[in-house]
Amino acid sequence: MRKFTILTLAIFFLLSCSSKSEKIERVWEDGVEVVINHLKPHKIEDEPSELILEEEFRIDTEDDEVANTGLTELSDFNVDSEDNIYCLNLRTNENFLYKFDREGHFITSFIRKGQGPGELQWLSTPMINNKDEILCYEAYTKKFLTFDREGHLIDTEVLRIPLNPMEAAGAVIPLENRYFLVYSGRIDEKAEKLPQYCRLFNSEWNEIRLLDKNSGTDNFMVAEKINNIEPFLVYAACKDRIYIGNSERGYEILVYDGQGRLRRKIRKEYKAIPVPEDFKKKRLAGYPEMFKKKVFFPKNWPAFLSFFTDDEERLFVMTPERGEISGEYIFDIFNVNGIFIARKVLSVLWEGGGIIYNKAKNSRLYCLREKESGYKELVVYKMRWE
DSSP states (O other), X not given: OHHHHHHHHHHHHHHHHHHHHHSOEEEEETTEEEXXXXXXXXXXXXXXXXXXXXXXXXXXXXXXHHHTTTXXXXXXXXXXXXXXXXXXXXXXXXXXXXXXXXTSOEEEEEEEBSSSTTOBSOOOOOEEOTTOOEEEEETTTTEEEEEOTTSXXXXXXXXXXXXXXXXXXXXXXXXXXXXXXXXXXXXXXXXSEEOEEEEEEOTTOOEEEEEEEOSOEEOTTTOSSEESSOOOEEEEEETTEEEEEEGGGSSEEEEEETTSOEEEEEEEOOOOOBOOHHHXXXXXXXXXXXXXXXXXXXXXXXXXXXXXXXXXXXXXXXXXXXXXXXXXXXXXXXXXXXXXXXXXXXXOOOOSTTOOOOEEETTEEEXXXXXXXXXXXXXXXXXXXX
């Protein structure tokens, strides 16, 4: 009887511990929900948590057929609702954008480099709105061109974004409600710190609110010491949600609605990862000798390096943990409710700061990466959850 009682208590204890480990931890701060995640993913009943990737095709700039289209450098890309891919080539004397169909076949190129009507001198990431219009922004001239999917010019506008005169917009992201998320940075050559900002504007370019900012990167020309890694802002938008991460706050991601109201904070425990010596040497090699003595590296990486979203509003957060192959990193994956549900090793092209080029759309994952040869390729996978 005594053995039976001990066994019963032991089983009850194990079940209690198991239930506690699976319980989603939430707290409230100033009326905002905070979802607290731990080191291991949660197993949620009836929710798939394993991501299966099946490669479909590649757009490889080392391939002669691709190079003959004029796409000799793959700087960035975007995807429309029918899975057409628009590849950006910044090293061009002709067209900036190269369109491929959903099977990777070249269709056309457009947006000529120049200063005439429908032309740009430079192009940041091409954005695509919910009408499949391609929005192209040139930060220096503030020219904003809109094209249809066939590459025909629809509209030309000079954006008068009401920013501080010492700021420049680096990215303009259209939201489904016709608002815009604008990422900008300070450009004061005399300031030691150059802060970065994320703001929300309406369709008339009235500022709704400042969503986030950081203390700023070190100005090379003025600062005595240059932090090579921090700080940076990471941002993404999906449907009616905006996600913003700030490397100065640790593992915390702010979730806003389309009106700029803070709805949730996602937090997660993490292990400190030291900055490896091979990374330091590679980064230092790119600096002129006059700057090398200024540059320093923190002991550890920030909690995360970047993130992107998919159509189901899952959040894929790039951690500093490396995979087995060069260019691979481990991603933490959160569901629409901010719950940590999975981890996955993915290939990325990461050059520092909060910028990566992975995208997920229509159950496909697009990974831009650099080959050992130095050429870039875009690898397209079919995504399946089990």
